[in-house]
Amino acid sequence: MSLINDFNRSFQQATMLKKLIYVNVGTFIVVQLALIILKLCAVEAPVWLSFLELPSNLNALAIRPWTVITYMFLHTDILHILFNMLCLFGFGQLFLLCFSPKQLFGVYIFGGIAGAVVYIAAFNLFPYFTLVKDSTLLLGASASIMAIIVAVATYSPDYVVSLFLLGRIKLKYIAIVTFLISLLSVTGNNAGGELAHIGGALLGFWFAKRMRAGKDITRQFNLFIDRIISLFERKPRKFKVTGTRPKTDKEYRTEKRDNDAELNRILDKIKRSGYSSLSGDEKKTLFDRSNK
Numbered sequence: 001m002s003l004i005n006d007f008n009r010s011f012q013q014a015t016m017l018k019k020l021i022y023v024n025v026g027t028f029i030v031v032q033l034a035l036i037i038l039k040l041c042a043v044e045a046p047v048w049l050s051f052l053e054l055p056s057n058l059n060a061l062a063i064r065p066w067t068v069i070t071y072m073f074l075h076t077d078i079l080h081i082l083f084n085m086l087c088l089f090g091f092g093q094l095f096l097l098c099f100s101p102k103q104l105f106g107v108y109i110f111g112g113i114a115g116a117v118v119y120i121a122a123f124n125l126f127p128y129f130t131l132v133k134d135s136t137l138l139l140g141a142s143a144s145i146m147a148i149i150v151a152v153a154t155y156s157p158d159y160v161v162s163l164f165l166l167g168r169i170k171l172k173y174i175a176i177v178t179f180l181i182s183l184l185s186v187t188g189n190n191a192g193g194e195l196a197h198i199g200g201a202l203l204g205f206w207f208a209k210r211m212r213a214g215k216d217i218t219r220q221f222n223l224f225i226d227r228i229i230s231l232f233e234r235k236p237r238k239f240k241v242t243g244t245r246p247k248t249d250k251e252y253r254t255e256k257r258d259n260d261a262e263l264n265r266i267l268d269k270i271k272r273s274g275y276s277s278l279s280g281d282e283k284k285t286l287f288d289r290s291n292k
Helices: 002-013 016-040 045-049 058-063 067-073 078-098 101-125 142-155 171-183 191-212 219-232 249-273 280-290
Strands: 160-163 167-170
Touching (some): 016 067, 058 101, 078 101, 101 142, 142 171, 160 171, 167 171, 171 191, 249 280
Antiparallel strands (some): 160 167
């Protein structure tokens, strides 16, 4: 329980970028462990994973609509998630130089949804995909990451970054080349993934352009998420404070006269019989008056 509490505390204190990485990595670990257990039990992995991956078949999508969200947190193997998380971390940090953490989350989700829309639309509209549309499934965070890359590149195109082997290069060229690679690969072996990249890129471009115009397309979505989160947050206990009516001048003078008279009586008793002769209430009254 201590380990779970430590992880929960670490997650709560993490930045939005780290939370997205935690969710992706955590999901990957849980799925891989589940696959191992299912394989040991002779249960085929595709049957189980199909409930989380995004189908291009509209009938399958109708009974598994949640896959529009779950697919963008799934990865096939170590290299797949490692590459995606490195890109998310690197370009996510650049994104946060221009935008807020909540906008990062919004663009991640919207980018993934836009990728899903383009992927599903293309597989159901173009005859080229007729033979495979009923059996194709999509997973991965690439569309969401593509949205983040294009968003920051559109908003700050001349920002220079250093890439391994490539040296210093402007963000706009990274975005253009990445987009062109996906566009030219839509009939390849990873057609679904490339189409999703295009959808994510278009969303990122639209987000940045609207931000340039002073409009945040993720604002309402983030407000909705905040409302949901607030429903599960512990609310501090409210204590009702009852006010009392202020005393009038006459009431104040009367009370003061009575208190003074009581104090004088107690002091006279001490002179006559000593402090030990006082009752408990008289000692308390004397103590209270001496501290005012």
